[in-house]
Amino acid sequence: MADSIFRKLRDGGEEGELAPALTVEETVASPFALDVSCYLLANLSSSILAGKSKSEGLVLVTFSQSPSFYLQFLKQKGIFVSSSSKWIRVLDCYTDPLGWIDQPSPGVITEGSSLIKLHKCVSDLKRLFSSIIEAGREMVGDGKTRFSVAIDSVNELLRHSSMPLVSGLLTDLRSHAQVSSLFWSLNTDLHQEKVTNALEYISTMKANLEPFCPSSDGKRNALENLFLVHQDFGKGRFHIRFKLRKGRVRVMSEEYHVDQTGINFSPISSVETIIAATKSLIPKASYLVHFNLQLSEKERFEKEKVVLPFEHQDHGKSTEIYDGRRTLADGKTEATPLSSGELQADVVSSGKGGEIIYFRDSDDEHPDSDEDPDDDLDI
Amino acid sequence: MAAPNVRTSSFSRNISVVSSSPQIPGLKCGPNGTTFISTGIRDLDRILGGGYPLGSLVMVMEDPEAPHHMDLLRTFMSQGLVNNHPLLYASPSKDPRGFLGTLPNPGSSKEDKPTAPDLDQGESLRIAWQYRKYMENQKSSIDDYSNDFDMRKPLERQFLAGRPIDCVSLLDSSDLSVAQDHCATFLSKFPRLNSSNIASIGRIAIQSFCSPLCEYSDKESDMLSFIRLLKSMLMVSNAVAIVTFPPSMLSPSSSTRLQHMADTLLSIKAIPDGDKELEKLLTGYKDINGFLNIHKVARINTQVPVIPEAKTFSMSLKKRRFLALECLNQAPVDGSSGTSYGTSGSCSGSSKSGALDF
Numbered sequence: 172m173a174d175s176i177f178r179k180l181r182d183g184g185e186e187g188e189l190a191p192a193l194t195v196e197e198t199v200a201s202p203f204a205l206d207v208s209c210y211l212l213a214n215l216s217s218s219i220l221a222g223k224s225k226s227e228g229l230v231l232v233t234f235s236q237s238p239s240f241y242l243q244f245l246k247q248k249g250i251f252v253s254s255s256s257k258w259i260r261v262l263d264c265y266t267d268p269l270g271w272i273d274q275p276s277p278g279v280i281t282e283g284s285s286l287i288k289l290h291k292c293v294s295d296l297k298r299l300f301s302s303i304i305e306a307g308r309e310m311v312g313d314g315k316t317r318f319s320v321a322i323d324s325v326n327e328l329l330r331h332s333s334m335p336l337v338s339g340l341l342t343d344l345r346s347h348a349q350v351s352s353l354f355w356s357l358n359t360d361l362h363q364e365k366v367t368n369a370l371e372y373i374s375t376m377k378a379n380l381e382p383f384c385p386s387s388d389g390k391r392n393a394l395e396n397l398f399l400v401h402q403d404f405g406k407g408r409f410h411i412r413f414k415l416r417k418g419r420v421r422v423m424s425e426e427y428h429v430d431q432t433g434i435n436f437s438p439i440s441s442v443e444t445i446i447a448a449t450k451s452l453i454p455k456a457s458y459l460v461h462f463n464l465q466l467s468e469k470e471r472f473e474k475e476k477v478v479l480p481f482e483h484q485d486h487g488k489s490t491e492i493y494d495g496r497r498t499l500a501d502g503k504t505e506a507t508p509l510s511s512g513e514l515q516a517d518v519v520s521s522g523k524g525g526e527i528i529y530f531r532d533s534d535d536e537h538p539d540s541d542e543d544p545d546d547d548l549d550i
Numbered sequence: 551m552a553a554p555n556v557r558t559s560s561f562s563r564n565i566s567v568v569s570s571s572p573q574i575p576g577l578k579c580g581p582n583g584t585t586f587i588s589t590g591i592r593d594l595d596r597i598l599g600g601g602y603p604l605g606s607l608v609m610v611m612e613d614p615e616a617p618h619h620m621d622l623l624r625t626f627m628s629q630g631l632v633n634n635h636p637l638l639y640a641s642p643s644k645d646p647r648g649f650l651g652t653l654p655n656p657g658s659s660k661e662d663k664p665t666a667p668d669l670d671q672g673e674s675l676r677i678a679w680q681y682r683k684y685m686e687n688q689k690s691s692i693d694d695y696s697n698d699f700d701m702r703k704p705l706e707r708q709f710l711a712g713r714p715i716d717c718v719s720l721l722d723s724s725d726l727s728v729a730q731d732h733c734a735t736f737l738s739k740f741p742r743l744n745s746s747n748i749a750s751i752g753r754i755a756i757q758s759f760c761s762p763l764c765e766y767s768d769k770e771s772d773m774l775s776f777i778r779l780l781k782s783m784l785m786v787s788n789a790v791a792i793v794t795f796p797p798s799m800l801s802p803s804s805s806t807r808l809q810h811m812a813d814t815l816l817s818i819k820a821i822p823d824g825d826k827e828l829e830k831l832l833t834g835y836k837d838i839n840g841f842l843n844i845h846k847v848a849r850i851n852t853q854v855p856v857i858p859e860a861k862t863f864s865m866s867l868k869k870r871r872f873l874a875l876e877c878l879n880q881a882p883v884d885g886s887s888g889t890s891y892g893t894s895g896s897c898s899g900s901s902k903s904g905a906l907d908f
Contacts, residue, residue, distance in 0.1 A: 419820060
């Protein structure tokens with residue numbers, strides 16, 4: 172499942188279409204968006220190096236971690252990045268986003284290697300956009316070759332600029348002809364729901380991390396909860412929603428587990444949650460007309476067992492059905508109500524119970540018999 | 551007991567199309583002195599009781615995961631162009647005119663071959679005499695009011711060239727004053743002076759009104775007052791406006807207020823792909839592209855509510871070209887859970903089981 176996101180990002184979009192964009196959402200209870208981003212980064216880098224990806228370069232815009240963290244991480248994964256690497260560029264918005272350290276200058280200062288560019292004015296999104304495109308073009312040239320963009324975290328961007336500007340930037344990146352795919356991460360607890368919804372609106376894929384144990388509902392013992400949280404901290408569910416072309420949504424889930432080496436994904440162990448997610452999408456049954464045309468095995472069995480309210484049951488002896496009135500022949504028939512009572516109890520105890528309650532219309536009615544009443548007709 | 555005028559069933563005669571002024575095609579007289587214009591989708595016209603009434607505001611709640619609101623807009627705009635109604639289109643994109651290239655063309659009559667032979671074979675079909683005249687009525691009365699649009703073919707040049715189409719980009723200004731001015735000037739051309747004498751009618755289509763790309767998207771009170779103004783201008787003009795908006799972009803109270811302002815409220819819902827449960831539950835699951843919910847139907851000049859036959863419809867493409875809206879059909883249920891008994895009991899009590907009513 173996480174593979175499928177990676178493949179979508181690797182393959183990019185088609186000509187003339189907006190680039191696929193992924194939002195990775197984390198919460199305070201499951202703050203592993205960084206691990207997911209690193210996972211995607213490592214996979215994208217190795218596919219770019221192997222030449223399997225549509226994009227030939229990667230621009231990494233770092234906000235929440237320093238570039239050296241990422242270079243270190245890639246080295247751990249066996250991908251060595253040197254200053255002469257032509258496939259990656261890093262825009263460093265972590266070190267000095269607001270330009271406090273050096274003399275404030277209107278432009279972007281290129282420091283040291285061309286690999287890492289320091290970007291100073293994070294609040295000016297137009298300039299950020301042009302720096303990203305410039306960095307990309309440095310790698311792949313001006314023609315048709317494309318590059319991917321990874322934005323470390325959108326939280327910091329939203330701190331400095333308003334929502335419309337940030338979504339404008341992301342949509343501009345998506346619509347640029349040379350960007351083949353892009354992804355960013357976000358912590359949903361830091362922003363209003365509107366903001367999260369807006370980012371989901373402009374992305375084509377959404378991934379979110381959900382911890383195993385739900386947040387405390389106040390009823391459980393606080394200590395017990397803490398223990399569970401601690402135990403399950405690195406684990407949870409990873410849900411992905413893809414927006415497909417026809418207008419359908421593909422929902423996938425798997426479990427994730429974070430350890431020293433990074434994040435690992437495994438298929439989901441229990442199926443209940445998937446069904447719960449899709450239940451909300453099924454329109455309510457009251458709008459549907461349904462007819463139950465078939466009986467299941469169980470129902471068929473129950474049906475067989477039901478005692479029909481005919482006194483003549485075709486098994487040789489007559490059955491007395493309780494008719495709500497005590498008849499004169501009460502004493503004699505005390506034995507049989509017991510047996511029919513047993514029968515009824517049998518039916519009731521064996522399940523939902525098929526019980527037919529029959530009240531005889533009048534005392535004049537004779538119990539059913541084998542004789543055909545038409546027999547005495549003389550024709 | 552439903553409003554007999556507006557409820558249509560297979561036995562009700564289609565109201566004649568003679569419009570009050572023959573120069574204006576695409577108008578249909580409805581009950582209570584209203585005049586309808588076509589939505590562009592025949593099924594939707596039937597569901598809403600004739601179409602969109604003049605002077606109403608239609609709002610469509612988008613689902614961020616599905617693009618079907620665009621189909622509603624496209625058919626609406628194409629229908630207007632085919633019927634030569636002036637059009638105003640606003641969208642949060644840098645080049646709204648580009649959208650006009652995606653408008654569908656009316657499907658040609660040659661495509662309707664399967665239906666024509668049915669009438670010819672009327673003799674062999676032995677339709678009772680009083681129903682045959684309804685069938686003939688149906689065929690002839692729909693042609694210039696609404697069309698079946700072929701979603702794959704782009705609109706022909708003859709419908710686009712020389713037509714009064716005004717395109718506004720909502721990204722242009724940081725507030726809604728530009729859009730407001732455009733709407734006001736557009737609507738001033740269609741004043742409603744006399745209900746029996748309609749000089750001309752107009753159509754307004756606004757797409758993704760609260761899109762996060764627009765600079766005014768965090769100014770909710772501005773957006774609400776724009777819609778309120780639009781609605782008040784519509785009430786005194788012969789025009790229909792359709793506005794689509796993603797409700798999750800607004801705070802819940804603003805979203806509710808916008809929904810309340812609508813005369814006709816529709817919403818789109820995406821359908822999950824590859825869902826085994828849903829596949830078992832619905833027939834035709836593979837063809838369904840999404841769901842359309844009808845929340846409110848316009849009632850003008852009347853107290854009687856319009857009760858649609860169902861609230862949820864599935865949107866699909868027939869022959870991969872023509873938009874169709876259908877009631878949801880549930881596949882026969884595996885009754886082991888026993889819930890079908892419970893719900894079928896409630897069905898007889900609720901008014902929503904319109905399909906069973908006679």
